Amino acid sequence: MDSIPANRRLWNRISSAYQHEHDPQIGAAPRLWGMYSIPDEYLHALGDVTGKRVLELGCGAGQWSRALAAEGANVVGLDLSEAQLAAAARAMGTARYPLVQGAAEKLPFAAGSFDLVFCDFGGLSWAPPHLAVPQAARVLGRGGRLVFNVASPWFEACYDEVAGRVSTTLQQDYFGLGAIAEGDGASSYQLTYGGWVRVLRGAGLIIDDLIEPRPEPGTPNGYNKTDPPDWAHRWPAELLWVTHKP
Numbered sequence: 001m002d003s004i005p006a007n008r009r010l011w012n013r014i015s016s017a018y019q020h021e022h023d024p025q026i027g028a029a030p031r032l033w034g035m036y037s038i039p040d041e042y043l044h045a046l047g048d049v050t051g052k053r054v055l056e057l058g059c060g061a062g063q064w065s066r067a068l069a070a071e072g073a074n075v076v077g078l079d080l081s082e083a084q085l086a087a088a089a090r091a092m093g094t095a096r097y098p099l100v101q102g103a104a105e106k107l108p109f110a111a112g113s114f115d116l117v118f119c120d121f122g123g124l125s126w127a128p129p130h131l132a133v134p135q136a137a138r139v140l141g142r143g144g145r146l147v148f149n150v151a152s153p154w155f156e157a158c159y160d161e162v163a164g165r166v167s168t169t170l171q172q173d174y175f176g177l178g179a180i181a182e183g184d185g186a187s188s189y190q191l192t193y194g195g196w197v198r199v200l201r202g203a204g205l206i207i208d209d210l211i212e213p214r215p216e217p218g219t220p221n222g223y224n225k226t227d228p229p230d231w232a233h234r235w236p237a238e239l240l241w242v243t244h245k246p
């Protein structure tokens with residue numbers, strides 16, 4: 001299924017409201033992962049990026065790319081939505097970095113162009129993983145790393161659409177996870193644990209770690225209501241995959 005045109009329309013339409021609501025949280029400090037803004041200094045997922053060629057897949061307003069450019073990485077921010085890229089251009093700091101419009105499904109870069117490809121609820125949440133993961137692997141050089149954060153199957157399976165919150169009851173079929181309708185033909189994507197392992201290994205990547213970010217009780221979720229409020233302290237809401245290309 002080609003969700004590129006619909007996802008581009010969706011993000012162009014919601015960009016302004018999304019940044020108004022979420023930019024203060026996403027950009028509050030450098031290197032904050034996911035719905036609970038857990039600092040990378042606790043998770044140790046990305047490591048030192050100084051002098052590395054880095055691609056952010058689905059950079060949005062570039063909060064991550066801006067931070068890594070300031071640390072001395074040679075960052076490229078890629079996003080499907082021109083509205084999101086315009087927000088990134090407006091928010092760019094003194095460490096300038098290039099912004100490229102494109103889709104995670106068909107990356108406009110030569111093989112071996114990057115040392116690190118990463119995203120936080122970006123291209124690997126919004127493009128079919130069986131297309132986007134091989135593309136990310138292709139543009140990595142040998143020894144390069146693919147690191148990305150997505151919602152966990154637990155979170156998706158327990159999401160109660162009617163109540164609009166994550167619950168303690170299984171709501172969706174685990175084996176039915178796949179494309180998630182986001183309205184007007186737009187889709188996000190989710191895989192089972194086994195599905196992620198197969199797609200990563202199938203692209204020739206080695207899995208180094210699967211970090212399950214665990215917020216402290218009382219840490220707010222900036223995006224979704226959960227019942228109970230400390231849901232993500234008790235069950236994993238996110239998967240932070242750490243892989244490399246041998």
Ligand SMILES: C[S@@+](CC[C@H](N)C(=O)[O-])C[C@H]1O[C@@H](n2cnc3c(N)ncnc32)[C@H](O)[C@@H]1O
Nearest residue numbers: 007011058060080081084103104121123126127
């Ligand atoms: C939730 S944002 C992630 C960016 C940032 N980390 C954040 O949390 O705001 C998702 C981003 O993915 C982009 N996107 C959607 N589909 C994409 C695709 N197929 N390829 C690349 N980027 C895509 C959207 O335009 C949006 O900027």
